[in-house]
Amino acid sequence: MKQRKSIYILTATILIMTLGLAFKVNAQDELQMDTGVNPGEWILIPAGEFYKGQHNHEAEVDYDYEIMATHVTNAQYAGYLNKALDSGFVKMIGDTIKGYYPGDEFDGYKHEFKIEEGYWTHMVLDEKGIHIKFDGTKFWAQKGFEDHPVIMVSWFGAKSYADFYGWRLPTELEWEKAARGSDTRAYPWGNNFDESYANYYKSFDPFEEAYGIMRGTTPVGFYNGKTYSGFKTSDNRSPYGLYDMAGNVWQWVGDDKPFVHYRYMRGGSLATYSQHLRIWGENSAGPDYYGLDVGFRCARDVQDENKKK
Amino acid sequence: MKSYQKIFDYLFCSTKGLVLTAIAMISLITAVWGTLSGPMVEWGVRDITVRLLGMDLEPAQREGRIIMLYHTIAMAVVAIEVYFITSIVPMKKHQQRSINATITVGYLTAMIFGLWFAYFGHNYVFHGLFLVGQSLVFFAGVKLAIALYPWKKEYYVKDKEYSHTKKGIDLERVAFFATAVAMLGSAIFGAVTGSYWGSGHETFLGEDIIRTPHKTPLQLAIIGHLHIMLTLIAVAITLVIGRWLDFKGILHKIAMPLIIFGTIVITLGVWSVVPYEATAHTFIYVGSVFIMTGALMLVIYGWRKIIYDRLAEQGIEKGGFIKSIKALLHDPIKFGPLWQMVFMNFTVSGVGIFLAVKLDEIFRVWPFLEERITLTGHWHILSGIIATIILMYYADISGLKGKVRKWFGWTLIIGSDIAFASVTIFSMKRLFVSQYNQQPIVDWTMILTDLGLAAVLIILALFLGWRLFDLFKSDGLWKKELSDPELDVNKTSPVLFSPNFDEETK
Numbered sequence: 001m002k003q004r005k006s007i008y009i010l011t012a013t014i015l016i017m018t019l020g021l022a023f024k025v026n027a028q029d030e031l032q033m034d035t036g037v038n039p040g041e042w043i044l045i046p047a048g049e050f051y052k053g054q055h056n057h058e059a060e061v062d063y064d065y066e067i068m069a070t071h072v073t074n075a076q077y078a079g080y081l082n083k084a085l086d087s088g089f090v091k092m093i094g095d096t097i098k099g100y101y102p103g104d105e106f107d108g109y110k111h112e113f114k115i116e117e118g119y120w121t122h123m124v125l126d127e128k129g130i131h132i133k134f135d136g137t138k139f140w141a142q143k144g145f146e147d148h149p150v151i152m153v154s155w156f157g158a159k160s161y162a163d164f165y166g167w168r169l170p171t172e173l174e175w176e177k178a179a180r181g182s183d184t185r186a187y188p189w190g191n192n193f194d195e196s197y198a199n200y201y202k203s204f205d206p207f208e209e210a211y212g213i214m215r216g217t218t219p220v221g222f223y224n225g226k227t228y229s230g231f232k233t234s235d236n237r238s239p240y241g242l243y244d245m246a247g248n249v250w251q252w253v254g255d256d257k258p259f260v261h262y263r264y265m266r267g268g269s270l271a272t273y274s275q276h277l278r279i280w281g282e283n284s285a286g287p288d289y290y291g292l293d294v295g296f297r298c299a300r301d302v303q304d305e306n307k308k309k
Numbered sequence: 310m311k312s313y314q315k316i317f318d319y320l321f322c323s324t325k326g327l328v329l330t331a332i333a334m335i336s337l338i339t340a341v342w343g344t345l346s347g348p349m350v351e352w353g354v355r356d357i358t359v360r361l362l363g364m365d366l367e368p369a370q371r372e373g374r375i376i377m378l379y380h381t382i383a384m385a386v387v388a389i390e391v392y393f394i395t396s397i398v399p400m401k402k403h404q405q406r407s408i409n410a411t412i413t414v415g416y417l418t419a420m421i422f423g424l425w426f427a428y429f430g431h432n433y434v435f436h437g438l439f440l441v442g443q444s445l446v447f448f449a450g451v452k453l454a455i456a457l458y459p460w461k462k463e464y465y466v467k468d469k470e471y472s473h474t475k476k477g478i479d480l481e482r483v484a485f486f487a488t489a490v491a492m493l494g495s496a497i498f499g500a501v502t503g504s505y506w507g508s509g510h511e512t513f514l515g516e517d518i519i520r521t522p523h524k525t526p527l528q529l530a531i532i533g534h535l536h537i538m539l540t541l542i543a544v545a546i547t548l549v550i551g552r553w554l555d556f557k558g559i560l561h562k563i564a565m566p567l568i569i570f571g572t573i574v575i576t577l578g579v580w581s582v583v584p585y586e587a588t589a590h591t592f593i594y595v596g597s598v599f600i601m602t603g604a605l606m607l608v609i610y611g612w613r614k615i616i617y618d619r620l621a622e623q624g625i626e627k628g629g630f631i632k633s634i635k636a637l638l639h640d641p642i643k644f645g646p647l648w649q650m651v652f653m654n655f656t657v658s659g660v661g662i663f664l665a666v667k668l669d670e671i672f673r674v675w676p677f678l679e680e681r682i683t684l685t686g687h688w689h690i691l692s693g694i695i696a697t698i699i700l701m702y703y704a705d706i707s708g709l710k711g712k713v714r715k716w717f718g719w720t721l722i723i724g725s726d727i728a729f730a731s732v733t734i735f736s737m738k739r740l741f742v743s744q745y746n747q748q749p750i751v752d753w754t755m756i757l758t759d760l761g762l763a764a765v766l767i768i769l770a771l772f773l774g775w776r777l778f779d780l781f782k783s784d785g786l787w788k789k790e791l792s793d794p795e796l797d798v799n800k801t802s803p804v805l806f807s808p809n810f811d812e813e814t815k
Contacts, residue, residue, distance in 0.1 A: 186368035
């Protein structure tokens with residue numbers, strides 16, 4: 001009798017788990033949420049002083065500049081690849097997209113990366129987790145991930161995107177000023193933190209629940225105060241109005257650090273704890289590194305219409 | 310009223326009571342502050358602790374808080390080691406009393422006011438008291454070094470089984486002395502930098518600046534300080550465990566010079582990080598090899614002794630392989646400390662050497678945060694291993710017997726080793742799994758880490774609960790320990806406060 005009872009319980013448990021899994025798979029197909037945020041928007045950041053880093057050092061960016069309101073999305077990056085490949089700006093070798101880079105000056109320093117002139121990897125299309133697809137002639141963004149930040153892109157790939165359109169990757173100073181504004185806040189939205197503000201390690205957002213921590217990017221601008229199927233977000237915009245300057249995926253910045261040539265990433269990601277989401281939090285890797293939690297946004301000089309404003 | 314006074318005497322004046330008090334204080338801090346990180350955050354426990362205790366966790370001050378927390382725990386661990394040393398190394402009674410009193414007031418002051426300052430609003434009076442506490446701990450260290458001075462004739466070795474010079478200078482005492490002096494110098498190394506806080510020195514965690522190509526002298530000093538202090542704490546506990554097991558004979562004679570030389574070389578190597586960063590590591594590696602070889606001698610001696618003692622107890626003259634292994638594993642409390650030293654080679658030294666050898670090829674190719682995890686994992690494990698060794702020795706001091714002794718010992722060994730091995734696998738995961746496929750490894754290693762640590766903490770809580778309950782008994786264990794407060798070890802030279810002192814020194 002006892003044995004039979006155990007079998008029933010075991011069967012029921014397996015059934016429930018299977019149903020849960022099936023629900024999860026279905027959820028993956030259907031998980032599309034409209035944030036209402038325009039990924040093509042640029043934000044004007046006025047010249048001025050600000051407080052840099054954890055210890056609030058006085059710093060200044062003495063020119064106006066513009067920066068993207070959100071990360072570059074998969075759809076945007078796929079669109080760029082179509083144009084860049086057609087024009088010969090990048091080339092494909094097997095499944096790898098490569099582009100030319102003139103190299104970094106080598107100082108012979110201990111632990112220094114040697115970045116020589118040549119063709120460097122931008123993206124490897126057969127890597128797992130990538131949302132950019134290619135049919136031999138055309139690139140497109142995987143369905144459901146069009147407005148998610150592009151990932152698995154190296155620093156070379158990010159820089160190439162910016163260069164193609166005549167833009168640039170933001171410098172660390174530009175990035176930090178855009179994230180912090182003029183006060184000493186720890187996060188782009190202020191000093192308080194809870195999981196409604198950003199996509200970070202165990203933020204329990206619907207995408208994390210559906211795809212798992214490492215694959216659960218959220219659409220750009222997801223944390224804007226809206227409630228999505230019961231999941232309430234808070235508005236995480238920086239004082240200038242940039243979304244996701246903390247969390248979702250790391251953002252490559254443009255600076256080449258002399259003596260090491262690591263490239264730095266800012267903003268924390270879906271895989272980091274909240275302390276790495278603080279404005280001064282940083283990560284670094286070689287410029288050819290790409291990961292599931294690394295993307296970028298671009299900066300540019302002020303365009304004419306903004307100058308007029 | 311008298312009984313309260315006796316309990317006070319036990320907890321704050323006797324070696325065994327002082328060790329218990331310090332372990333209880335560290336456990337209390339671990340229990341409360343442990344809720345501020347890890348899975349406790351995800352489960353919402355941190356918010357409850359913060360609200361209940363009225364903590365003020367300013368995001369920008371996180372690193373400062375952590376540094377103060379580390380220091381308060383480290384002070385208490387150093388105090389425990391000092392209590393051990395003053396009890397097992399021959400010295401005058403008044404010296405022992407004075408050293409123990411100073412370090413007790415010191416670490417408690419540093420602990421209470423340090424945490425008060427760091428976590429409950431920045432009252433700078435408390436910061437001042439934190440510094441007073443640390444200064445007292447340092448002062449106790451100076452007194453300890455004086456008491457350990459090995460070139461006094463009354464401390465010369467009489468029993469030639471113990472390592473000594475031709476003149477009779479006790480080399481184990483020299484090893485303790487060298488460790489104490491090295492620790493004092495290394496404390497200054499950190500304290501001088503700390504004194505620049507706010508005027509040139511900014512709070513940082515060592516692991517956060519590993520990729521900074523040009524570190525300032527103050528940053529280098531801090532990195533050196535934290536490494537050498539942990540190393541010296543490990544050396545000290547190795548020497549203490551050696552005395553507990555009555556380390557002697559030829560292996561003792563080989564080990565002591567190695568440990569002395571290694572301690573001096575590694576300390577000077579670390580101190581030289583500031584002016585000669587490029588060559589300092591060579592000295593550090595050389596020193597490490599000497600110390601670790603010395604520790605290996607202790608492990609060989611200790612395990613042989615454990616096997617022989619157990620076989621003798623069973624009346625077996627010569628045991629085969631199986632019987633010897635059974636004898637070795639019979640008492641986890643005696644086997645454990647030496648096993649943890651061996652285990653350390655897989656999870657700390659091995660990882661450290663691999664990291665150093667493959668730094669440019671592997672670890673610097675990884676993102677910074679991945680490299681950072683290997684570093685923090687590696688030294689958290691070393692701290693944890695030291696803690697388990699202390700706990701096993703203290704379980705023996707408390708006289709745990711029979712099944713309780715076995716349960717306590719094996720839970721401590723298995724629980725902690727599962728946790729430490731899991732952390733090691735977690736930190737090195739990028740070697741064998743891609744980011745895309747890492748989640749099952751992350752989840753399993755995290756679960757095993759949490760389960761291992763939970764097992765250790767539960768058994769420790771039960772143990773401390775028993776010791777707390779015992780304090781309310783009029784004829785409890787504490788009373789016996791009060792009447793026999795010193796640690797039961799064979800000393801390398803005569804005991805000055807022994808009733809038979811005159812006879813022993815003849």
